[in-house]
Amino acid sequence: MTSTTTIQRLMDSSGAADRAFAHQLMETLAIPVFVLDTSSRVMLWNRACERLTGVPARDILGTRDHWRSFFEDRRPTLADLLIEERAAADGRIPTLHGPADDQHLTAESWCDMPRVGRRRYLAADASPIYDERGRLAAVVETLRDLTDEKLAQIALEQLATRDGLTGLANRRCFDDTLHAEWARSLRQRQPLSLLMVDVDNFKAYNDANGHLGGDECLKRIATAVASEMRANDLVARYGGEEFAVILPNQSLKGAASVAERIRTRVEQLQVPNRQAARHGTVSIGAATAIAAPDNSASELVAIADAALYRAKHMGRNRISLPLSETA
Numbered sequence: 001m002t003s004t005t006t007i008q009r010l011m012d013s014s015g016a017a018d019r020a021f022a023h024q025l026m027e028t029l030a031i032p033v034f035v036l037d038t039s040s041r042v043m044l045w046n047r048a049c050e051r052l053t054g055v056p057a058r059d060i061l062g063t064r065d066h067w068r069s070f071f072e073d074r075r076p077t078l079a080d081l082l083i084e085e086r087a088a089a090d091g092r093i094p095t096l097h098g099p100a101d102d103q104h105l106t107a108e109s110w111c112d113m114p115r116v117g118r119r120r121y122l123a124a125d126a127s128p129i130y131d132e133r134g135r136l137a138a139v140v141e142t143l144r145d146l147t148d149e150k151l152a153q154i155a156l157e158q159l160a161t162r163d164g165l166t167g168l169a170n171r172r173c174f175d176d177t178l179h180a181e182w183a184r185s186l187r188q189r190q191p192l193s194l195l196m197v198d199v200d201n202f203k204a205y206n207d208a209n210g211h212l213g214g215d216e217c218l219k220r221i222a223t224a225v226a227s228e229m230r231a232n233d234l235v236a237r238y239g240g241e242e243f244a245v246i247l248p249n250q251s252l253k254g255a256a257s258v259a260e261r262i263r264t265r266v267e268q269l270q271v272p273n274r275q276a277a278r279h280g281t282v283s284i285g286a287a288t289a290i291a292a293p294d295n296s297a298s299e300l301v302a303i304a305d306a307a308l309y310r311a312k313h314m315g316r317n318r319i320s321l322p323l324s325e326t327a
């Protein structure tokens with residue numbers, strides 16, 4: 001921001017020597033900078049911009065191809081947007097422009113960077129440059145590569161919301177999502193379904209196959225459960241060998257069918273068990289509710305838990321619905 005403003009002031013100034021100096025300054029800046037004229041042709045593409053994009057200045061100067069350095073598909077850069085925006089503003093208030101600081105555009109986004117072949121997360125800052133009569137002469141865009149910071153932020157967010165062993169959402173993420181979906185069910189009067197999925201006889205599996213063998217088994221089952229989800233569903237590791245699945249806008253009938261698909265899928269994995277003839281299986285309890293002010297998400301969990309308990313009691317490797325639905 002600061003460097004753009006300084007350059008902008010130098011370029012705005014009427015002295016040719018100052019402008020030449022600003023041009024030279026931009027060329028040598030460690031910050032990637034490019035400048036477009038009012039018809040979006042590239043006037044300047046500094047060395048840092050060459051390094052960032054992998055596109056040499058000689059290939060780009062005088063063209064309108066600068067977007068190709070950032071995106072696979074045609075998209076305006078921030079500088080293009082500012083030119084369009086200024087053109088529209090000039091139509092309304094000819095030649096008048098306010099304080100430079102009001103006229104910045106800033107944005108952050110992932111860019112494809114086709115020439116270097118690696119996506120980068122760039123912060124862009126575009127500022128107008130005016131001639132001595134107050135008309136838009138050019139737009140300068142500076143870029144900052146924030147990829148490392150963004151990746152670190154994503155990794156931190158992952159740590160906060162993901163379970164380390166299975167990669168599924170963790171318990172905290174489950175609790176947050178359940179409350180958000182409960183509130184949505186209340187607003188939209190739509191059903192919300194929940195499945196509690198528990199691995200059968202897992203203590204015996206651990207005893208026979210060792211804790212690491214047990215971990216492998218959990219990972220395979222987690223992947224199998226996740227493969228049955230739609231985009232808006234959430235599967236989480238609820239704790240130990242138990243998973244929870246949130247199914248927004250899903251009736252009990254629909255939830256029962258998802259549960260049966262999960263049960264079959266896990267059975268078909270045929271997770272080997274060293275000391276037992278049986279393969280790894282899961283029991284599943286289902287529950288559905290339309291949220292109301294006088295009930296709560298924890299009641300939905302309790303109903304699904306009770307159904308899971310009955311599935312275990314009835315012999316495992318099965319699904320169970322709430323009692324009121326089965327009577």
Ligand SMILES: Nc1nc2c(ncn2[C@@H]2O[C@H](COP(=O)(O)OP(=O)(O)OP(=O)(O)O)[C@@H](O)[C@H]2O)c(=O)[nH]1
Binds near residue numbers: 199215
């Ligand atoms: N390997 C491994 N084992 C785990 C993990 N979390 C919990 N467990 C084990 O899972 C087992 C759960 O045992 P129980 O609660 O008795 O249940 P179960 O043997 O599956 O029996 P049912 O649920 O009644 O079919 C315990 O032995 C835990 O130590 C984990 O992250 N990795």
